[in-house]
Amino acid sequence: MISFYPGPSKIENNIDKYMQDAFEEGILSCNHRSDEFMQLMQTTIATVKDKLEIPKNYEVFFTSSATECWEITDQSFRGKKFIHIYNGAFGEKWANYNTNKKVEKYKYPIHRSISLHHLDAMEAKSADVLCLTSCETSNTTFIHSKTLQKIRKRYSKPLIFIDATSSMSGINMDWLSADLWYASVQKCFGLPSGLAIMVCSPKALSNLNQEDKHYNNLYSIYKNQQKHQTTHTPNILGIYLLNKVLQQRPHIRKVENELKNRMERLIKLMQKLGYDFIVPTTRLRSPTVLGIKSSEEKVHLIKQEAKKNGITLGNGYGTWKHNTFRIANFPAHTEKDFKNLHDFFRKIEKM
Structure with a gap:
């Protein structure tokens, strides 16, 4: 089938071989503070940044899912003024999940591009965070890179967050157009579900809430990343498979x-x-x-x-x-x- x-969706054809390799190499029995795992983390992040052409000063983090990334962006940027810009179900779900008190929503039609005039009327220039969905899986719409560039140029103050779940690793993202990108791996990465990738700019990391005490807050993720570690026991097999799959891709x-x-x-x-x-x-x-x-x-x-x-x-x-x-x-x-x-x-x- x-x-x-x-x-x-369909996983990469060699996943069964890579899973056997992971078993035979013993990485699945290593604890997440071990030298072996930290080396895997370092190698995988380097592979992700190389193959996806991510800027050197952007950080790559691992979470459990894109849905968890909704939670992280909600909690780790608490108190910020958010504007969620969407035209479909997943963008709307992200907006509805955000429990910050200052959340505004802009829903635009699927047959039109995002209206900058409408965003001006919403005082987007004074917002702290603009949230967009690069490929809206529910209705198959797409935000062209030139549109993102226009938004970035016009609204230089706000952070820009992008749900890239159906585009990351399939489309060449213009990383500098946004400050935080996230995607689950069960789409363009060709992997089993249970892992997500978050890409953050220095600007995003300098604006996050360092007092956030939630379990998997972004500040803790970042601090652990500097040691090639995670905040919790991660999906080691998923990280191993991610490295293997991307290594064999152009x-x-x-x-x-x-x-x-x-x-x-x-x-x-x-x-x-x-x-x-x-x-x-x-x-x-x-x-x-x-x-x-x-x-x-x-x-x-x-x-x-x-x-x-x-x-x-x-x-x-x-x-x-x-x-x-x-x-x-x-x-x-x-x-x-x-x-x-x-x-x-x-x-x-x-x-």
């Missing part, structure tokens, strides 16, 4: 180019076959997840036939649950996987 579900610019080319071919095929997309504007469509609209009956039939042909398609989400399906386009997917997908859609259109 080939999974095109947009997370958890650098992010090549990965992004391959994903974008593959998505263009898929879009052309679906257009030719008469399908409609959730996101009508090409520039606002995610390169990593494609959302297709149809009737509820046809969506049900397509997903049913796909399973018979060894293919798992993603369900619609939230508002789009019944009349859409989603297709993941992640680095773990192969050209052969997409050939099978193309052949399947050509076949069912003849039924």
